[in-house]
Structures are given as C-alpha cells and as structure tokens.
Amino acid sequence: MNQVASISTGTSNAGDIRAAFDAQLRAQLVRRADFDRKARVAQLDRLAAAVKRNQDKIIAACAADFRKPAEEVKLTEIFPVLQEIRHTKHYLKSWMRPKRARATLGVFGTKAHVRPEAKGVCLIIAPWNYPVNLSLGPLVSAIAAGNSAIIKPSEMTPNASRAIIDIVEEAFTPDLVKVIEGDASVSQELLSLPFDHIFFTGSPAIGKVVMEAAAKNLTSVTLELGGKSPTIVGPNANIKKAARNIVWGKFANNGQTCIAPDHVYVHRDIAAAFKDSIRAEIGRVYGKTPEAQKATPDYCRIVNERHFDRVRNLIEDARAKGASILQGGQADASQKFVAPTLISEVSDDMEIMREELFGPILPIIEYVDVDKVIDKINAGPKPLALYVFDKSKSFADQVISRTSSGAVGVNLTVVHFLHPNLPFGGVNNSGIGAAHGEYGFKAFSHEKAVMEEKHSITHMLFPPYTGFVRRLINIVVRVLG
Numbered sequence: 001m002n003q004v005a006s007i008s009t010g011t012s013n014a015g016d017i018r019a020a021f022d023a024q025l026r027a028q029l030v031r032r033a034d035f036d037r038k039a040r041v042a043q044l045d046r047l048a049a050a051v052k053r054n055q056d057k058i059i060a061a062c063a064a065d066f067r068k069p070a071e072e073v074k075l076t077e078i079f080p081v082l083q084e085i086r087h088t089k090h091y092l093k094s095w096m097r098p099k100r101a102r103a104t105l106g107v108f109g110t111k112a113h114v115r116p117e118a119k120g121v122c123l124i125i126a127p128w129n130y131p132v133n134l135s136l137g138p139l140v141s142a143i144a145a146g147n148s149a150i151i152k153p154s155e156m157t158p159n160a161s162r163a164i165i166d167i168v169e170e171a172f173t174p175d176l177v178k179v180i181e182g183d184a185s186v187s188q189e190l191l192s193l194p195f196d197h198i199f200f201t202g203s204p205a206i207g208k209v210v211m212e213a214a215a216k217n218l219t220s221v222t223l224e225l226g227g228k229s230p231t232i233v234g235p236n237a238n239i240k241k242a243a244r245n246i247v248w249g250k251f252a253n254n255g256q257t258c259i260a261p262d263h264v265y266v267h268r269d270i271a272a273a274f275k276d277s278i279r280a281e282i283g284r285v286y287g288k289t290p291e292a293q294k295a296t297p298d299y300c301r302i303v304n305e306r307h308f309d310r311v312r313n314l315i316e317d318a319r320a321k322g323a324s325i326l327q328g329g330q331a332d333a334s335q336k337f338v339a340p341t342l343i344s345e346v347s348d349d350m351e352i353m354r355e356e357l358f359g360p361i362l363p364i365i366e367y368v369d370v371d372k373v374i375d376k377i378n379a380g381p382k383p384l385a386l387y388v389f390d391k392s393k394s395f396a397d398q399v400i401s402r403t404s405s406g407a408v409g410v411n412l413t414v415v416h417f418l419h420p421n422l423p424f425g426g427v428n429n430s431g432i433g434a435a436h437g438e439y440g441f442k443a444f445s446h447e448k449a450v451m452e453e454k455h456s457i458t459h460m461l462f463p464p465y466t467g468f469v470r471r472l473i474n475i476v477v478r479v480l481g
C-alpha cells in the first residue's frame, strides 16, 4: 500500500485526524453491503500474514521499548493475535448468521430475526503494556464484525507503534484501517469525533475521560480497564503450585500486566512456607541476587522513567510506613530495573495498598478468617481478575459466589486471557463490556432486530376502539399478560 497509513506525532493535527476519519466514513458507507464474510476473512488473512512477516520487528521493538524477552513477546503479543484470527475465521460464519427470534402468542403471525451489523467507523485506543496484542487483538474483532478502524497506540512504546504501523500499512488501505500516533492531546482530538464505537484499553482514570467524551456523541464504548487484582491463597493450597503461578503472573512483563496478581492474602497456617516458596521460585526463575536478576534476559524492565520513579516511590513509601521488605527493593535507574520485591507487614495507609501496582512488587498479607478478606475485597472497586488457590472446591466456590470481578482464576493466574471462548473484561471500575472471540465480535456489532408481518392479526387491535376492539384488548391483556 503506498498511501500514508499513519500520521506521526509531530505532524498530526485536527485537520489530518478529521480527514482520516472522513475517509473511513465515506468508504464504510460504500463498503457496507460488500463487506461479506469472504471479504472480512481475506482482510484477516492479510493481517495474519503481515504479523508473521513482521515477527522479528515486533520482537526487536518490544526489546527496545522495555527489554521484553523474545519468548514473552511471542507468547503474549504475537500468539494471542494469531489465535484470535484463527478462532474468528473458524466461527465467523455462525457469529454472522441471523438468529431466528421465536414468536410468542402476543406477536402471533410474524417472523423475526436478530442480525448482527457492523457498527461503522471504530476507534481503538491502546495502552503500552502489551502494545501489539492490545492494538491488533481488538482490530481482529472490529474487522470480523465488518467495521473500519483507527488505532491510536500508546506514545510510551514508540518502537512497538512503528511495528504496528508497518503491519497495518502492509495489510490494509487507510480507508479500512489507519494508525494515528500521538499522546493524550491526539487521543482527545480523536475522541471528539462521532465514532460508531470506541474500544479503549487503559487505566480506569482515563477510561472515565473516554466515557465522558463518548457521551457527547452517544458513542458506544468498550472499556478494558485495570485496578488491583487480589489473590487468595487458602489453608489447603498446593503451595508450590501457587508460588509458581503467582511468580509467573506477577513478574512476567515486570508486573506491568492488567491482570497480574496485585497482592496476595495468604492463610496464616501456611504463610511461612508460602513466603519461602515464593522466594525460592523467584530465585529459580530470575536468579537469587539483584545482579543475577539484572543479567537474565528473561526479566523485563519498567517502561519509562516516570513509571520507574513511581514504582520506586511505592517501595519507599511502604518502607517508611513500617513495611518489611522480605526480598528485593533494589533499583537501578540507569536500566529502569527494579528487583522482584516481596513486602509484608503492610497497612492500608501505604500507597501499595491503594493504587494499582503495575510493577514487580508483591505485597503479602496474612489472614485467619477468609470472610474478612472477602469483606475487604467487596469494600473496594470490583477487580479485573481475582485468583484463588486451594485444593478445596468449596473454598474457591465461596470466594467466587461472594465477590464480583471481571474474571476468576482458580489455581492459575493470567492464562484466562488466552481462552478464546471466555469473555475478557472487567466490571464497573475494571471495565465495561468484553473482548475476545464472539464477545469481541459482539462488542463491534449492533444487534439489529428485524420483524416481518406474515399472518398477523395485530391490526384487529388498532383504533377506533369499538366495543369489539375493547373486549379483544381486555382478553389479550388478561390471557397473555
């Protein structure tokens, strides 16, 4: 494609952005009828091919942006997008098929169906922590549902943005998919336009900004947000298995994962053994000393100085307020390195217990009565994910049934993201709506109701309301109401 598929931060202005939007709007109106399943699948094939061709570029970009290990890039940036495409292609026919809506006696003599239709021109705003996955993953659903899309990647991972632009330029014409780079001001300019749907992934604070802007145009939104995802380790947990899953979920991507276990509640009876196990697991995976952890290629870095300072301040604030640093705490600004850090003796006045940690810090809180843990979780905003570790099914069941969260992982962390048949999303503060598979397809579709007259007798209830019509209406209300 020779047409320009991106606007660099330096040159983007309201006029460029409006022109990009208008081009998609015009094309969308023309394309509407022709963008059938075959055409959508062809576009998805182009995207898959471009992602595969650019795999090395994606890996190099994520390494340059935050030293993300190549294997993690393959598993958490590339694989989810390719899996989403494969799954979508397989099921698209059944998702697109109009679904018959059975008539009831009250609408006897009519025929009806629900038909998913493309919403139109969509905006995808992505965060930096899984920059490729969270830009191109929603794009798969947008195209599958027959939409065009403008993607605004995060300004914090410029190398990943470059790779996304290259992929999009190779795969699509800009009247179908276009990338517009830029910071919050570009994002705000985009948000002022009357998009047909906005799919935003980012923090709850900016989610509110997005929803407020969307309200001005009555644009529908999917908000994939964050927050603190608690983990409960029960008295009968398999301690080694719990430690293994928690260390992976917490320290992969350097804790910069929306569904990372934020903090852990561990039952007092097993607390000492659990802490030993977590320490041993960190040593096994990343090395026993900060030097070893710095040297391993498997440990990612904090994305930028602002976040490095934020994470370091979280540790210092906890230390100053009396927390005990069980392990880690070392930081090296020159590399934006923070060692895997375990903190105990925490209290509610510490920043680590108030804000989403989004870094390699794991507070460990001992408990005796799980009811108090459940009360505490229910007193805060609803989490994006909640994890429970215990061999007893009833222990997990009571946590699941007495709390509200986007998702629950039992004896695992994070991998529910990869399940294509599960909705991925939060609830209230952690998000609105869902992504992935059919849920993603629905997020980008309008479910249009179509009803046809066949042998209906509804006209017998129309005015003028003679005695006969009045009696008929009374019978309808009495018998069918």
Ligand SMILES: NC(=O)c1ccc[n+]([C@@H]2O[C@H](COP(=O)([O-])OP(=O)(O)OC[C@H]3O[C@@H](n4cnc5c(N)ncnc54)[C@H](O)[C@@H]3O)[C@@H](O)[C@H]2O)c1
Pocket (backbone or CB within 6 Å): 125, 126, 127, 128, 129, 130, 134, 152, 153, 154, 155, 182, 183, 184, 187, 188, 191, 201, 202, 203, 204, 206, 207, 209, 210, 224, 225, 226, 227, 257, 258, 259, 356, 358, 384, 425, 426, 431
């Ligand atoms: N639920 C999920 O799927 C998911 C996935 C990844 C990250 N997250 C969440 O995202 C957050 C981290 O990502 P982040 O730091 O990139 O989030 P962020 O909210 O700061 O930024 C997200 C996007 O919004 C844009 N933006 C920033 N300020 C804006 C403003 N004032 N107006 C309009 N747009 C603005 C950014 O340029 C970026 O593209 C965490 O809270 C994390 O939990 C959620």
